[in-house]
Amino acid sequence: MSTHSGPGSAEALQRSWAEKRVLIAGGLGFIGSNLAHQLIEAGAVVSLIDCLRPEYGGNEFNIEGIRDGVMVKVADLRESETMAELVHAQDFLFNLAGQTSHLDSMRDPWTDMEMNCRAQLSLLEACRQNNPAMRIVFASTRQIYGVPKYIPVDEKHPLAPVDVNGANKLAGENYHLVYGRAYGMHVSVLRLTNTYGPRMRVKDERQTFLGVWLRQLIEGQPIRIFGDGKQIRDFNFVDDVITALLLAADEAQADGSIFNLGSSETINLRDLAELLIEINGEGVIDQVEFPPDRKSIDIGDYYSDYRLISETLGWQPRVNLRDGLARTLAFYRQHHEHYWP
Amino acid sequence: MSTHSGPGSAEALQRSWAEKRVLIAGGLGFIGSNLAHQLIEAGAVVSLIDCLRPEYGGNEFNIEGIRDGVMVKVADLRESETMAELVHAQDFLFNLAGQTSHLDSMRDPWTDMEMNCRAQLSLLEACRQNNPAMRIVFASTRQIYGVPKYIPVDEKHPLAPVDVNGANKLAGENYHLVYGRAYGMHVSVLRLTNTYGPRMRVKDERQTFLGVWLRQLIEGQPIRIFGDGKQIRDFNFVDDVITALLLAADEAQADGSIFNLGSSETINLRDLAELLIEINGEGVIDQVEFPPDRKSIDIGDYYSDYRLISETLGWQPRVNLRDGLARTLAFYRQHHEHYWP
Numbered sequence: 111m112s113t114h115s116g117p118g119s120a121e122a123l124q125r126s127w128a129e130k131r132v133l134i135a136g137g138l139g140f141i142g143s144n145l146a147h148q149l150i151e152a153g154a155v156v157s158l159i160d161c162l163r164p165e166y167g168g169n170e171f172n173i174e175g176i177r178d179g180v181m182v183k184v185a186d187l188r189e190s191e192t193m194a195e196l197v198h199a200q201d202f203l204f205n206l207a208g209q210t211s212h213l214d215s216m217r218d219p220w221t222d223m224e225m226n227c228r229a230q231l232s233l234l235e236a237c238r239q240n241n242p243a244m245r246i247v248f249a250s251t252r253q254i255y256g257v258p259k260y261i262p263v264d265e266k267h268p269l270a271p272v273d274v275n276g277a278n279k280l281a282g283e284n285y286h287l288v289y290g291r292a293y294g295m296h297v298s299v300l301r302l303t304n305t306y307g308p309r310m311r312v313k314d315e316r317q318t319f320l321g322v323w324l325r326q327l328i329e330g331q332p333i334r335i336f337g338d339g340k341q342i343r344d345f346n347f348v349d350d351v352i353t354a355l356l357l358a359a360d361e362a363q364a365d366g367s368i369f370n371l372g373s374s375e376t377i378n379l380r381d382l383a384e385l386l387i388e389i390n391g392e393g394v395i396d397q398v399e400f401p402p403d404r405k406s407i408d409i410g411d412y413y414s415d416y417r418l419i420s421e422t423l424g425w426q427p428r429v430n431l432r433d434g435l436a437r438t439l440a441f442y443r444q445h446h447e448h449y450w451p
Numbered sequence: 452m453s454t455h456s457g458p459g460s461a462e463a464l465q466r467s468w469a470e471k472r473v474l475i476a477g478g479l480g481f482i483g484s485n486l487a488h489q490l491i492e493a494g495a496v497v498s499l500i501d502c503l504r505p506e507y508g509g510n511e512f513n514i515e516g517i518r519d520g521v522m523v524k525v526a527d528l529r530e531s532e533t534m535a536e537l538v539h540a541q542d543f544l545f546n547l548a549g550q551t552s553h554l555d556s557m558r559d560p561w562t563d564m565e566m567n568c569r570a571q572l573s574l575l576e577a578c579r580q581n582n583p584a585m586r587i588v589f590a591s592t593r594q595i596y597g598v599p600k601y602i603p604v605d606e607k608h609p610l611a612p613v614d615v616n617g618a619n620k621l622a623g624e625n626y627h628l629v630y631g632r633a634y635g636m637h638v639s640v641l642r643l644t645n646t647y648g649p650r651m652r653v654k655d656e657r658q659t660f661l662g663v664w665l666r667q668l669i670e671g672q673p674i675r676i677f678g679d680g681k682q683i684r685d686f687n688f689v690d691d692v693i694t695a696l697l698l699a700a701d702e703a704q705a706d707g708s709i710f711n712l713g714s715s716e717t718i719n720l721r722d723l724a725e726l727l728i729e730i731n732g733e734g735v736i737d738q739v740e741f742p743p744d745r746k747s748i749d750i751g752d753y754y755s756d757y758r759l760i761s762e763t764l765g766w767q768p769r770v771n772l773r774d775g776l777a778r779t780l781a782f783y784r785q786h787h788e789h790y791w792p
Binding site: 216219220223227228231235266268269270271272273274276277278280281284285287288291292293406407 | 557560561564568569572576607609610611612613614615617618619621622625626628629632633634747748
């Protein structure tokens with residue numbers, strides 16, 4: 111575990127995870143694999159399922175160092191027999207599987223629906239039929255709020271996704287809450303904001319722009335910004351997100367709840383690019399026109415109100431942006447050959 | 452058309468529908484077929500598509516009297532070539548297709564997702580690719596609000612569907628709004644509350660309880676109420692819903708909007724049963740325990756705040772409950788052999 115301390119920290123959780131049986135869906139992806147690293151260190155018995163579709167976040171290198179300590183199943187959540195076996199006898203399920211590209215969801219809404227609706231139903235049905243007592247945490251997204259009507263955005267903000275991906279992620283979130291209420295299952299939901307850190311997918315522009323920027327910086331290319339870069343965002347370093355996932359899984363009072371994650375350290379995209387360049391020691395910015403397909407689904411300024419999880423579960427983000435970005439940059443500088451050609 | 456008058460009435464709309472080309476998805480179902488009757492009378496050129504799955508609301512008898520005046524295609528919205536042909540050259544699409552049984556959605560979430568998510572995406576893609584200028588009205592449901600946090604429920608009420616059907620209907624609504632915003636298509640959404648009237652499906656208990664009660668009454672059986680029947684509901688006679696659909700389609704200011712329907716005449720289920728018996732002249736009530744599968748998805752009291760559509764489009768429900776129920780009872784007394792064995 112990391113060097114956090116105090117209530118709600120990863121350290122405080124460490125004791126309770128020894129020998130616990132944990133399944134991570136999307137376990138070879140960005141957040142799933144970082145979670146696996148921390149759980150292994152805490153003594154948990156960890157299984158990962160990932161479909162490893164090349165356009166998604168799964169990457170074999172993400173479990174470098176813990177490969178011998180985890181069970182890995184490369185399969186699709188829609189394979190019901192596989193799922194029945196996998197969920198059986200687990201204590202916890204962290205559900206981080208899903209298609210996350212906004213643009214892909216508009217180009218091919220069917221695949222997005224398969225991965226974010228059908229696959230989620232399949233997983234939940236497997237749990238209901240084979241292990242309804244397990245504790246489940248679903249990673250949802252701030253994307254379902256759409257264009258903010260006010261900021262910071264709290265959990266009561268209207269839901270108005272701007273793309274098919276958001277509509278389907280919202281369906282996935284609702285399936286989890288429906289199964290929780292109708293079948294008495296133990297489900298909680300975290301709505302993640304922009305998460306960054308080691309093991310993000312940075313192969314192309316499908317997922318986070320921040321990954322693309324890191325690659326541009328390491329390759330000595332200009333960092334490309336769409337429009338004036340004045341949009342404000344909040345960012346969580348992945349370790350902080352993992353602490354939130356563990357807290358939500360561990361606390362019975364999280365049952366049936368929805369919690370925003372977020373950060374008090376907000377920044378506009380231009381300043382973020384400049385901070386990255388400063389940390390890197392060199393680099394330039396290339397400001398370009400907003401491509402129409404991105405502009406039509408852009409949401410303007412966004413940052414979360416995360417007081418609910420703070421007050422209920424004692425969670426606080428602990429890694430500041432400068433440190434987090436420095437650690438992320440160092441990771442990709444060392445390992446970039448595993449993340450892009 | 453009916454005998455309504457004044458702003459927002461069906462009569463006021465009559466002039467503008469002559470020669471208009473209109474496609475109704477779910478056109479052999481309850482609301483779709485009533486809409487078809489009114490549009491034919493108003494001189495529109497009407498096409499209907501319906502999958503006619505026996506467990507859904509489609510019924511050939513629903514177009515008795517207008518059969519020769521409409522084009523009917525029995526097909527599934529997921530058949531993309533059929534859809535491409537059908538949406539081509541239409542001025543309007545009324546989208547009333549969908550799986551509506553709450554219980555079926557919990558027993559078989561996959562089929563519900565196919566009909567309420569995939570089929571909706573298929574329809575929207577057909578429109579986007581072949582006729583993005585047409586005006587589209589999507590029939591959503593008050594069900595997506597879940598258990599009311601306050602009543603009357605306005606459009607800003609939090610969305611928390613209690614069953615898989617609600618989660619998928621919400622996804623369908625969001626797809627429509629996403630296509631409207633991202634592609635500049637003309638889409639509006641009506642969130643219907645309990646709608647009743649001639650041509651409801653009353654074959655079994657899959658859809659409305661009110662249809663089942665009418666059947667019980669006509670067959671001389673007791674009207675069966677789950678629990679104490681104290682839950683308050685609002686009801687719209689189908690003609691009023693059709694007026695709302697036509698207004699939303701006809702008014703450019705409805706673009707991108709979501710409107711609740713509702714009624715100022717609310718009633719609890721026990722009183723509704725007694726009113727039905729009074730109108731019928733005879734009948735008894737049989738109060739039974741709430742079955743657990745229904746109880747887990749029951750929402751308690753509900754009625755809508757429909758001021759937004761009232762103020763924006765001038766819509767008001769005009770058929771009172773007593774008259775609407777009498778007309779409905781008379782319809783089934785005459786035609787019941789086409790609605791149940």
